């Protein structure tokens with residue numbers, strides 16, 4: 651592929667320092683170096699399932715036990731992970747911006763909570779959060795970071811133990827709402843589900859306002875998030891992509907920095 655995007659860190663820093671409204675869109679790649687597997691590619695499997703086939707309302711309805719095992723495992727991995735140098739560099743740069751009357755906001759597709767734990771303040775968790783649960787009946791949303799979240803899930807969720815597929819946990823032993831005792835689900839936006847409308851509205855505003863957009867560690871295939879950077883670029887905002895991949899997602903992005911973002915992002919923001 652013909653690469654037109656610039657990968658000059660000095661030029662990037664020049665534009666960065668002049669930008670008043672910085673938007674950062676992040677995906678699974680920013681947490682890869684914290685030990686959290688990405689979705690697409692070989693890491694995106696749990697037992698014999700692709701994550702996409704478990705992260706859906708149809709899968710949950712058919713087998714809530716299996717989907718809760720998957721999320722119990724994902725919660726354990728995320729709760730034990732730590733923010734890496736890429737998360738920390740963004741949190742630090744936001745603080746610098748605040749002292750200079752500039753703004754940096756993050757829209758993350760990640761559900762691991764690592765941006766908040768790194769100290770970032772302006773964060774939209776577009777696809778929800780592993781530490782939150784939502785009642786399937788009364789829709790009450792609240793935080794619960796217990797592991798395991800209920801006794802029946804103790805020792806369950808191991809990605810390698812395919813035998814466990816055979817024994818389902820009954821619905822009355824799965825996590826229950828503290829308000830109405832009905833079945834809980836993870837507060838995650840699954841395929842085919844709507845993004846929280848306030849989150850979507852706030853995100854669109856950030857896309858409209860930004861003068862610089864950083865796209866970090868996302869394959870940009872999941873909508874609506876995949877449209878944010880191209881929309882900003884079409885308005886004339888600079889877009890800088892940070893990805894392991896050598897190839898830019900879009901050639902009208904201004905910058906492309908290939909490599910692991912825990913290295914490239916601190917270098918760009920430092």
Ligand code: BJW
Pocket residue numbers: 676677678679680682683688689690691705759760761777838839840841842843844845866867868869870871872873874892893894895909910911912
């Ligand atoms: C590194 C690195 C390192 C690695 N350093 N880089 C329009 C057109 C077509 C389809 C649709 C459309 N509108 C809606 C759809 C359907 C669907 C969709 O987009 N499908 C596509 C797959 C085609 N979208 C939806 O369903 C959305 N809902 C919606 O639009 O509602 C409206 C509606 C409702 C009903 C009917 C019609 C419309 C909701 C999408 C929610 C997605 N949620 C998931 C799963 C749950 C999360 C969970 O359980 O954890 O969220 S999908 C999954 O993908 C997850 C991620 O947040 C998301 C994005 O993935 P991401 O972050 O990009 O990860 P990867 O793995 O794909 O990429 C990692 C990247 O990092 C790679 O590029 C690597 O190179 C890189 N990398 N290591 C730097 N160290």
Ligand code: ZN
Pocket residue numbers: 785786787788789790827828829830831832
């Ligand atoms: Zn309830």
